[in-house]
Amino acid sequence: MESSSNSNSPLNSPAMRRLLRQGLIGTAGLGLLAAGLLGVIWFYMFCRIEVPSGHIAVLLKKTGSEIENSTEVVSEADFGQFKGLQEKVLTEGRYFYNPWNWDWDIVPQVEIPENRLGVRIRLYGDDLGYGNLIAYEPNQKGIAAEVLRPGRHQLNAVVYEAGQEVPRYRDNFIELVELHEPIVIPAGFKGVVTLLSAPPAEDPNQLLVEEGKRGVQEKTLDPGVYYINPYVQRVNLVDCRSQRFNLSNGGEMGFPSRDGFWVRLDGRIEFRVDPERAAEVFVTYNDSGNDDGYDARVEEEIIEKIILPNARSFCRLRGSDNSGRDFILGEKRLAFQKDFQQTLGETCRQQGIEIIQALVTRISPPQQIASPVRDRQIATQQAQQYVKEIEQQTSEQQLKIEQEMVKRKEALVEVDREVIKLTTEAMRQQEVAVIEAEQRKKVAEVELAAAKDQSEAILAQGKAEAEVIGFENEAEAAGWVKSVEAYDGDGDEYARWVMLRKLAPSYRQMMVNTADSSLMNIFNEFNSETPDKKTQPSAEAINTSNQDESGESE
Numbered sequence: 001m002e003s004s005s006n007s008n009s010p011l012n013s014p015a016m017r018r019l020l021r022q023g024l025i026g027t028a029g030l031g032l033l034a035a036g037l038l039g040v041i042w043f044y045m046f047c048r049i050e051v052p053s054g055h056i057a058v059l060l061k062k063t064g065s066e067i068e069n070s071t072e073v074v075s076e077a078d079f080g081q082f083k084g085l086q087e088k089v090l091t092e093g094r095y096f097y098n099p100w101n102w103d104w105d106i107v108p109q110v111e112i113p114e115n116r117l118g119v120r121i122r123l124y125g126d127d128l129g130y131g132n133l134i135a136y137e138p139n140q141k142g143i144a145a146e147v148l149r150p151g152r153h154q155l156n157a158v159v160y161e162a163g164q165e166v167p168r169y170r171d172n173f174i175e176l177v178e179l180h181e182p183i184v185i186p187a188g189f190k191g192v193v194t195l196l197s198a199p200p201a202e203d204p205n206q207l208l209v210e211e212g213k214r215g216v217q218e219k220t221l222d223p224g225v226y227y228i229n230p231y232v233q234r235v236n237l238v239d240c241r242s243q244r245f246n247l248s249n250g251g252e253m254g255f256p257s258r259d260g261f262w263v264r265l266d267g268r269i270e271f272r273v274d275p276e277r278a279a280e281v282f283v284t285y286n287d288s289g290n291d292d293g294y295d296a297r298v299e300e301e302i303i304e305k306i307i308l309p310n311a312r313s314f315c316r317l318r319g320s321d322n323s324g325r326d327f328i329l330g331e332k333r334l335a336f337q338k339d340f341q342q343t344l345g346e347t348c349r350q351q352g353i354e355i356i357q358a359l360v361t362r363i364s365p366p367q368q369i370a371s372p373v374r375d376r377q378i379a380t381q382q383a384q385q386y387v388k389e390i391e392q393q394t395s396e397q398q399l400k401i402e403q404e405m406v407k408r409k410e411a412l413v414e415v416d417r418e419v420i421k422l423t424t425e426a427m428r429q430q431e432v433a434v435i436e437a438e439q440r441k442k443v444a445e446v447e448l449a450a451a452k453d454q455s456e457a458i459l460a461q462g463k464a465e466a467e468v469i470g471f472e473n474e475a476e477a478a479g480w481v482k483s484v485e486a487y488d489g490d491g492d493e494y495a496r497w498v499m500l501r502k503l504a505p506s507y508r509q510m511m512v513n514t515a516d517s518s519l520m521n522i523f524n525e526f527n528s529e530t531p532d533k534k535t536q537p538s539a540e541a542i543n544t545s546n547q548d549e550s551g552e553s554e
Contacts, residue, residue, distance in 0.1 A: 191221030
């Protein structure tokens with residue numbers, strides 16, 4: 001009965017068992033998810049390496065195979081295979097390493113400041129061979145040949161100034177970087193290069209070795225800045241600028257003359273080292289006791305070992321060929337000065353020194369012969385001066401004559417110029433006058449032609465007016481002829497009629513004696529009754545006209 005009851009329980013049903021199985025699976029899934037999240041969080045929090053800017057991460061492997069006793073650092077090719085300090089470093093960025101297997105240290109990058117260079121000293125690698133001082137291969141231990149220029153470098157190294165102690169603020173570095181100043185060659189200098197680590201020369205007794213061999217190189221460096229490893233090369237500066245010094249600074253410069261007098265002199269020498277032979281001069285005459293750092297003070301050795309001995313030798317050999325008197329006269333002194341500069345220049349040129357100028361500034365002959373010779377020389381010079389003054393006066397006289405001739409020629413030229421000017425002006429005025437006369441002639445011709453035309457027009461007009469007058473006269477004459485014909489061809493009668501007709505309107509009243517008045521005889525002629533007989537007009541007919549204002553006329 002119990003078994004049947006258990007089997008019939010809801011917990012034993014397939015659905016319930018299926019739910020239980022799903023619940024267990026879900027729980028396991030949630031557990032795995034939680035474990036995964038915890039793993040991710042642990043991985044991100046404890047395995048993460050953040051390398052900031054300007055830093056590197058130095059790695060140390062804690063697990064793995066053991067390295068050999070002769071190996072200090074695990075090379076980059078074997079990275080992660082052996083325990084110990086790794087050559088490879090992590091640069092700026094984010095990385096994930098298991099802290100169970102790895103340990104790391106964040107350190108600053110190697111920074112070379114401005115005006116500095118870094119010499120790398122590797123503390124790991126293969127040992128150098130016998131006699132070698134510089135590591136030319138990247139897997140060799142020791143001083144590296146190449147240098148680091150200013151800037152940042154991703155190296156596991158400690159930086160320190162040359163001559164100071166190496167800092168020990170950490171012990172996981174694999175290199176040392178020693179700071180040095182670069183070589184600065186100023187203008188006017190040459191850099192003489194000495195190889196300190198190189199194959200030996202075939203002939204070790206040579207002053208200058210072959211290029212690339214150990215020793216002083218023939219090729220020098222020009223002015224500039226050079227980043228040179230001081231353990232590989234040494235550079236000495238040789239001043240090739242012009243230098244000056246006085247002969248008296250090296251002691252008294254004197255010599256006996258041919259006649260036994262002691263002559264003293266002083267001079268100034270200007271010289272310089274031949275830039276093409278700077279290395280040869282440096283090796284031959286340099287004294288390390290005079291060097292100031294890299295600056296080789298060879299000019300003092302040049303003066304003491306080359307110029308002064310050659311100058312003394314010349315003065316004693318060539319000066320003894322002349323007498324004391326010769327050094328007082330100007331010509332001999334000039335010849336001695338010229339010979340001194342030429343001989344000294346040729347001698348020093350063979351030794352790599354260029355003589356720019358060699359002047360003898362003062363020659364002191366013996367006083368017992370200097371005064372007489374000097375007086376004689378002064379007298380001779382005065383005589384020459386007088387001759388030159390006479391020649392100068394003659395030249396001035398000739399110059400005056402030539403100047404006057406020049407003035408005369410200038411005056412003649414000026415007169416000719418004025419004559420040409422006046423002639424040209426006269427010709428110009430003549431041409432202008434001729435042109436104006438031609439113009440006036442043409443105007444006159446035009447006016448004459450116009451006058452002719454006008455006279456012809458006036459003549460034609462006069463003829464026309466005359467003809468008109470003639471026609472008018474003919475017409476008037478014809479009228480007169482007709483009028484005279486009315487009086488039977490008696491012109492006198494017609495004239496009398498015309499006169500009376502013109503007089504008649506002027507008379508209003510006339511009182512005359514009709515008996516014996518001569519005026520009445522005129523009116524009697526117009527008597528219509530007896531035209532052939534003279535009659536007296538009546539008093540009433542006479543009263544029709546009167547001349548004066550009162551109406552009376554006598």
